[in-house]
Amino acid sequence: MSVNILGIETSCDETAAGVVADGRVLMSNVISSQIDLHAKYGGVVPELASRQHVRDLIPVLEQAATDADLSLEDMDAIAVTYGPGLAGSLITGVNAAKAISYSLGIPLIGVNHLEGHIYASWLTKTELEKDPGFPLACLVASGGHTDLLLMEGHGKYKLVGRTRDDAAGEAFDKAARILGLGFPGGPEIQRVSAGANGEEDLPRAWMKGTLDFSFSGIKTALLHIAQDRGLYPSPENGVDTERLIRELAAAFQESVVDVLSAKLIEMASKYKANGLVLGGGVTANARLRKEITKRSHLPVIIPPPILCTDNGAMIAACGYFQYERGDQTPMNIDVNPGLPLG
Numbered sequence: 442m443s444v445n446i447l448g449i450e451t452s453c454d455e456t457a458a459g460v461v462a463d464g465r466v467l468m469s470n471v472i473s474s475q476i477d478l479h480a481k482y483g484g485v486v487p488e489l490a491s492r493q494h495v496r497d498l499i500p501v502l503e504q505a506a507t508d509a510d511l512s513l514e515d516m517d518a519i520a521v522t523y524g525p526g527l528a529g530s531l532i533t534g535v536n537a538a539k540a541i542s543y544s545l546g547i548p549l550i551g552v553n554h555l556e557g558h559i560y561a562s563w564l565t566k567t568e569l570e571k572d573p574g575f576p577l578a579c580l581v582a583s584g585g586h587t588d589l590l591l592m593e594g595h596g597k598y599k600l601v602g603r604t605r606d607d608a609a610g611e612a613f614d615k616a617a618r619i620l621g622l623g624f625p626g627g628p629e630i631q632r633v634s635a636g637a638n639g640e641e642d643l644p645r646a647w648m649k650g651t652l653d654f655s656f657s658g659i660k661t662a663l664l665h666i667a668q669d670r671g672l673y674p675s676p677e678n679g680v681d682t683e684r685l686i687r688e689l690a691a692a693f694q695e696s697v698v699d700v701l702s703a704k705l706i707e708m709a710s711k712y713k714a715n716g717l718v719l720g721g722g723v724t725a726n727a728r729l730r731k732e733i734t735k736r737s738h739l740p741v742i743i744p745p746p747i748l749c750t751d752n753g754a755m756i757a758a759c760g761y762f763q764y765e766r767g768d769q770t771p772m773n774i775d776v777n778p779g780l781p782l783g
């Protein structure tokens with residue numbers, strides 16, 4: 442008999458639930474994105490996000506069970522993100538999980554969202570086929586975080602590098618805004634960069650002697666170039682807007698990809714890791730995936746793009762390993778918007 446875990450994720454603007462068997466087999470993954478709701482504001486509006494989770498959560502949960510061909514009674518435990526994230530959004534998921542745990546008499550497992558991003562890799566085929574073993578060098582690059590974590594075993598992390606200012610995803614979103622592209626910015630920058638010349642010289646903040654990142658300088662440099670070339674705040678007459686946007690987007694992407702790839706590989710070598718693990722929305726980026734795979738001589742585990750951005754299956758996968766360790770969460774658990782990892 443397999444162990445079925447239902448995972449709930451509501452830390453930001455995706456209402457998501459997924460079922461995973463034995464921590465590795467993806468049974469279902471249902472995501473209701475609020476992108477359209479927030480796009481007109483250029484970012485996530487916390488109160489609107491919480492209220493949309495309240496509307497969407499029950500249908501999403503029902504769909505996750507149906508897609509897995511199971512009922513809620515077939516679940517062995519319920520895993521839920523309790524931080525980090527937006528407090529009001531987290532509360533909706535945690536309260537639903539408590540109700541399910543209480544009514545079905547199954548364990549409640551509180552999961553760290555960032556750890557969930559790492560465990561999305563346990564759902565990928567490559568990991569199943571070729572398990573490199575610990576320690577693993579992990580990059581979590583998302584809308585709110587850019588962390589380098591040494592994973593020494595299940596549930597054992599050491600934070601060895603982090604951004605000192607903007608997260609990589611936040612930088613993608615701000616760069617897209619400067620270039621007049623839509624929200625979220627990462628996929629838009631990737632789209633317009635395809636086939637474009639990315640040779641425009643943008644700075645890279647190497648933060649020498651550390652494994653830390655800084656992305657705010659690249660963003661400011663992009664802003665100054667966009668102003669100098671007559672693209673920002675609104676395009677001047679005679680400017681080849683389309684070509685300029687494509688070239689600047691590609692240059693920005695190259696700059697971020699270069700730093701992320703170099704630092705992850707430096708970390709893997711410094712800590713003698715056996716493999717690289719990527720997670721978080723930015724690791725859906727095709728250029729980043731290609732570049733890290735090209736530069737690394739170690740196995741690189743990257744979830745498919747749909748498991749890089751927020752989802753419930755990654756929370757279920759992570760919850761399974763906590764369940765196996767007997768790591769249950771008391772019913773009076775509160776959300777923790779600033780929950781650290783490592």
Ligand SMILES: Nc1ncnc2c1ncn2[C@@H]1O[C@H](COP(=O)(O)OP(=O)(O)OP(=O)(O)O)[C@@H](O)[C@H]1O
Nearest residue numbers: 583584585586610625626627628722723725726751
């Ligand atoms: N193809 C892509 N290229 C670059 N960035 C991307 C891509 N797809 C998504 N992103 C970025 O990923 C971010 C969203 O990722 P994710 O959903 O993991 O973040 P989050 O959950 O909001 O933040 P956190 O995980 O830190 O709490 C956005 O900033 C978005 O622009």
Ligand SMILES: [Mg+2]
Nearest residue numbers: 583722750751
């Ligand atoms: Mg996330």
